[in-house]
Amino acid sequence: MIAIGIDIGGTSIKGAAVDSNGSVYEVFSMPFVKGESGENSIRKLADVVKKYIDKHNLKDKIVGIGIGSPGSLDTDLGIVNYANNLKWENVRVADIMHETLTYPIKLINDANAAALGEAKYGAGKHYQTVIMLTLGTGVGGGIILDGKVFEGNEAKGGELGHTVIVVDGEPCSCGRRGCLEAYSSATALIRETKKAMRANKNSLMWKIAPKINLVDGSVPFEAAKNNDPVALEVIDNYIKYLGEGLLNFCNIFRPNIIVLSGGIANAGDFLFDRLNKYLKDYNYGYKRTPEVKVVPAELGYDSGKIGAAALFFN
Amino acid sequence: MIAIGIDIGGTSIKGAAVDSNGSVYEVFSMPFVKGESGENSIRKLADVVKKYIDKHNLKDKIVGIGIGSPGSLDTDLGIVNYANNLKWENVRVADIMHETLTYPIKLINDANAAALGEAKYGAGKHYQTVIMLTLGTGVGGGIILDGKVFEGNEAKGGELGHTVIVVDGEPCSCGRRGCLEAYSSATALIRETKKAMRANKNSLMWKIAPKINLVDGSVPFEAAKNNDPVALEVIDNYIKYLGEGLLNFCNIFRPNIIVLSGGIANAGDFLFDRLNKYLKDYNYGYKRTPEVKVVPAELGYDSGKIGAAALFFN
Numbered sequence: 083m084i085a086i087g088i089d090i091g092g093t094s095i096k097g098a099a100v101d102s103n104g105s106v107y108e109v110f111s112m113p114f115v116k117g118e119s120g121e122n123s124i125r126k127l128a129d130v131v132k133k134y135i136d137k138h139n140l141k142d143k144i145v146g147i148g149i150g151s152p153g154s155l156d157t158d159l160g161i162v163n164y165a166n167n168l169k170w171e172n173v174r175v176a177d178i179m180h181e182t183l184t185y186p187i188k189l190i191n192d193a194n195a196a197a198l199g200e201a202k203y204g205a206g207k208h209y210q211t212v213i214m215l216t217l218g219t220g221v222g223g224g225i226i227l228d229g230k231v232f233e234g235n236e237a238k239g240g241e242l243g244h245t246v247i248v249v250d251g252e253p254c255s256c257g258r259r260g261c262l263e264a265y266s267s268a269t270a271l272i273r274e275t276k277k278a279m280r281a282n283k284n285s286l287m288w289k290i291a292p293k294i295n296l297v298d299g300s301v302p303f304e305a306a307k308n309n310d311p312v313a314l315e316v317i318d319n320y321i322k323y324l325g326e327g328l329l330n331f332c333n334i335f336r337p338n339i340i341v342l343s344g345g346i347a348n349a350g351d352f353l354f355d356r357l358n359k360y361l362k363d364y365n366y367g368y369k370r371t372p373e374v375k376v377v378p379a380e381l382g383y384d385s386g387k388i389g390a391a392a393l394f395f396n
Numbered sequence: 397m398i399a400i401g402i403d404i405g406g407t408s409i410k411g412a413a414v415d416s417n418g419s420v421y422e423v424f425s426m427p428f429v430k431g432e433s434g435e436n437s438i439r440k441l442a443d444v445v446k447k448y449i450d451k452h453n454l455k456d457k458i459v460g461i462g463i464g465s466p467g468s469l470d471t472d473l474g475i476v477n478y479a480n481n482l483k484w485e486n487v488r489v490a491d492i493m494h495e496t497l498t499y500p501i502k503l504i505n506d507a508n509a510a511a512l513g514e515a516k517y518g519a520g521k522h523y524q525t526v527i528m529l530t531l532g533t534g535v536g537g538g539i540i541l542d543g544k545v546f547e548g549n550e551a552k553g554g555e556l557g558h559t560v561i562v563v564d565g566e567p568c569s570c571g572r573r574g575c576l577e578a579y580s581s582a583t584a585l586i587r588e589t590k591k592a593m594r595a596n597k598n599s600l601m602w603k604i605a606p607k608i609n610l611v612d613g614s615v616p617f618e619a620a621k622n623n624d625p626v627a628l629e630v631i632d633n634y635i636k637y638l639g640e641g642l643l644n645f646c647n648i649f650r651p652n653i654i655v656l657s658g659g660i661a662n663a664g665d666f667l668f669d670r671l672n673k674y675l676k677d678y679n680y681g682y683k684r685t686p687e688v689k690v691v692p693a694e695l696g697y698d699s700g701k702i703g704a705a706a707l708f709f710n
Contacts (some may be wrong), residue, residue, distance in 0.1 A: 154684060163684050211549055225648075227546065234650030235525055238685045241647040246640045249562050256681050258643070326560045329572070333555040334539075334648065336548030367570050370468060370477050371552045 084140060086131060086147040086185075087391030089192060089383075090114070092167040095127055096383075099140055100391035104203030106384050110134050120162065120173030128182035135183075146186040148390030149175060150195030157237040160189045188393040192386055194231045194240060196379075197224020199389030200341045204380040209338035213331050214379070215242060217324075217344035220255060221263040225335070230396070243267070247326050265323035268299040268345055271316075275302045278316045286310035303349040321353070325360035332374045333366050343379035354378060398454060400445060400461040400499075401705030403506065403697075404428070406481040409441055412698075413454055414705035418517030420698050424448045434476065434487030442496035449497075460500040462704030463489060464509030471551040474503045502707040506700055508545045508554060510693075511538020513703030514655045518694040523652035527645050528693070529556060531638075531658035534569060535577040539649070544710070557581070561640050579637035582613040582659055585630075589616045592630045600624035617663040635667070639674035646688045647680050657693035668692060 087106075088097035094114050099107035112130050115123065135141055153165025160176025162168070176187040190198070197206075197214035206212035206226065216222040223242025225232040233239055243263035244256045251260025252270070264270055275297050279287050286305040291297045302320075305313030328340055346353070357376050365373050381388060401420075402411035408428050413421035426444050429437065449455055467479025474490025476482070490501040504512070511520075511528035520526035520540065530536040537556025539546040547553055557577035558570045565574025566584070578584055589611050593601050600619040605611045616634075619627030642654055660667070671690050679687050695702060 211553075223648075227541070232541065232649075234648075235652050235688075236650065236684075236686050238680070239525075239648060239650030241650075241680060244647045244680060245559075245644040247560055247563055249637060249640050258640075258678055260640075323563060326563050326572075330559040330644075333558045334537075334548075334553060335546075336550065336553030336555075338549050364572055366552070366555060366558060370550075372550050374549075 083145055083395060084143045085145050085391035085394040086135070087195075087387035087389070088127070088131070088147065088149045089195065089386035089390065090149065090151045090168070091192075092116075092152070095123070096387065097131065097134070098384075098387050098391075099134075099138060099144070100388050102395045104199075104388055104392075106388060107138065109387070114168070116169075120168065120170040120175075121178055124173060124175050124178040125181070128179050131179075132182055144185055146188060146394040147179065147183065148188045148190060148195070148393040149179075150190050150192040150386045150390040151175070152192045155189050155191055155237055157189050157233065160187050162189070186394075188390075190231065190390055190393060191224075191233070191237065191240065193222030194224045194233065195387075195389035196222070196343060196385040197226055197341070197389065198231050198392050199381055199385035199387070200343070200379050201226035201389075202229065202392050202395070203388055204385060205341045205377045206339055211335055211337040212339055212341060213242070213335055213337045214341040214343065215266075215328075217266055217268060217342060217346040219267060219269055221267045227335075242327075242331065245327065245330065247323060247330070262323075262327035266320070266327060271299050271302065271320050271346065272297055274319065275313075275316055278302075278312050282312040285312035287313055299346050300349070303352060307352055317353075317356070321356050321360055325357055325364070328357070328361060328374075328376060329364055329366075332361065336372065337374055340374055340376045341379050342376060343385065347378045350378075397459055397709060398457045399459050399705035399708040400449070401509075401701035401703070402441070402445070402461065402463045403509065403700035403704065404463065404465045404482070405506075406466070409437070410697075410701065411445065411448070412701050412705075413448075413452060413458070414702050416709045418513075418702055418706075420702060421452065423701070428482070430483075434482065434484035434489075435492055438487060438489055438492040439495070442493050445493075446496055458499055460502060460708040461493065461497065462502045462504060462509070462707040463493075464504050464506040464700045464704040465489070466506045469503050469505055469551055471503050471547065474501050476503070500708070502704075504545065504704055504707060505538075505547070505551065505554065507536030508538045508547065509701075509703035510536070510657060510699040511540055511655070511703065512545050512706050513695055513699035513701070514657070514693050515540035516543065516706050516709070517702055518699060519655045519691045520653055525649055525651040526653055526655060527556070527649055527651045528655040528657065529580075529642075531580055531582060531656060531660040533581060533583055535581050541649075556641075556645065559641065559644065561637060561644070576637075576641035580634070580641060585613050585616065585634050585660065586611050588633065589627075589630055592616075592626050596626040599626035601627055613660050614663070617666060621666055631667075631670070635670050635674055639671055639678070642671070642675060642688075642690060643678055643680075646675065650686065651688055654688055654690045655693050656690060657699065661692045664692075
């Protein structure tokens with residue numbers, strides 16, 4: 083079985099045919115034109131998809147088109163209600179795609195698409211309950227129960243990054259304070275790294291990033307791996323807050339596995355060993371409560387496309 | 397259709413026949429004998445149930461026996477792994493019941509049973525996604541998705557009270573710090589009430605509870621309803637922390653409704669009006685995110701029995 087999986091992002095819209103083994107065909111890409119109306123962008127996308135299907139001779143093989151989009155969606159009607167990153171409001175994606183293409187269209191939140199991809203074909207393969215967090219500029223969440231995305235009422239749930247772990251804590255983009263996102267996003271790690279660097283002019287981190295605006299999420303990890311005490315404290319603190327958030331999801335869902343993606347997940351064993359130790363040390367107290375492993379995502383940038391296509395592989 | 401629903405508690409074991417309309421027959425009750433082995437307690441329970449079924453002439457009408465128990469359960473095998481309140485460890489409930497009775501036996505966590513009862517026949521009736529919290533000595537949680545209990549891996553999820561809302565906050569019975577339970581249980585409210593009373597000897601609360609050990613969860617509510625500023629501050633603070641916890645569940649599940657039970661839920665509109673306002677004020681920022689109502693439970697002490705029986709009414 084083959085479906086098209088599409089991933090709409092703030093810089094480009096990418097897609098590919100994906101088969102029900104999770105194999106990804108040649109990827110197509112079109113720029114996301116800032117300022118263009120959502121309607122026009124989707125019309126162009128429909129043309130690109132049509133040409134792609136013709137080129138690969140897939141016309142009679144495609145069972146549907148899955149589209150992952152950021153923002154708040156009406157998945158029943160195939161509408162992007164509101165996507166701040168794209169500056170889209172009430173874009174009738176499914177209807178517009180249907181002007182050009184007759185395949186069934188399914189819309190899915192981009193974080194959910196990535197989670198579904200990883201749960202079915204990546205790091206969460208073979209597991210029933212999978213939680214995925216994308217640690218990027220923000221923190222996206224996906225909840226996979228019995229192989230299906232759990233979306234909540236009107237598909238507005240799954241906002242795992244917007245769970246407060248520190249009442250009255252750091253301000254969050256959502257308007258509340260103390261959300262997990264405000265402590266475990268790359269943005270938050272960079273904020274804390276800069277704070278520590280400003281207070282410790284001798285930190286190794288100044289060698290890695292001689293100017294403060296060069297700091298990204300890899301800087302504290304690189305320095306910590308080289309035993310810089312300031313960086314180690316930044317990382318320990320980061321792991322503590324992220325660990326507390328993950329333990330919350332363990333107690334709520336008791337998932338089989340938690341998958342982390344995003345730039346920070348590239349820190350490798352140095353991060354995952356510490357994070358798994360934290361989760362083990364504070365695992366819920368009842369005897370025989372199964373421990374939850376945290377692992378890096380495996381599908382990279384393809385997870386969203388694969389997950390969007392996988393909406394048709396139930 | 398009729399099933400037996402049983403609720404095992406630390407002072408008594410109660411049960412009743414329940415029909416698939418949620419109607420509860422005459423309730424039977426036996427004392428929970430502290431110090432007696434779990435095996436003996438269950439053997440006695442089986443005898444009580446057998447006599448009850450004979451007395452009510454239900455022998456050929458019962459489709460199964462649902463048993464709600466506190467603690468950590470193996471719901472597949474019908475074993476109470478560990479229940480601190482009961483001092484039970486590895487009690488093979490289903491096997492022992494089957495020595496006397498041939499009906500199918502299903503075991504369910506007591507908080508989940510109450511949630512299922514409320515979701516199917518009480519305050520959550522007609523709704524798809526229902527979250528229930530029981531605000532008592534601790535905070536029990538239940539997650540109902542599509543009319544079914546979500547239990548997580550090995551039925552060890554759903555511990556909504558053990559989600560940290562203040563990293564490094566108040567110590568919790570589970571070993572972590574800052575759990576929702578440590579801020580929104582009756583125990584927590586009483587702790588904060590006593591603290592406020594000790595610091596404010598003129599508070600009206602001293603009239604209601606002339607000795608500090610008379611303080612229960614109703615004291616600050618009663619005083620606050622009479623405009624005692626100290627009590628109002630205690631209640632505002634209580635609502636803030638509980639509200640933050642509930643907002644977390646809104647963002648994770650975006651449920652249709654949240655149901656609260658336990659002694660504190662008896663505080664009535666005074667509590668629920670303020671709580672609903674808090675949830676409305678901090679509702680997740682995307683446009684058109686549906687608001688979540690918080691309502692009191694409707695079934696009282698019967699919710700557990702009804703929910704346990706309802707395991708057979710799918």
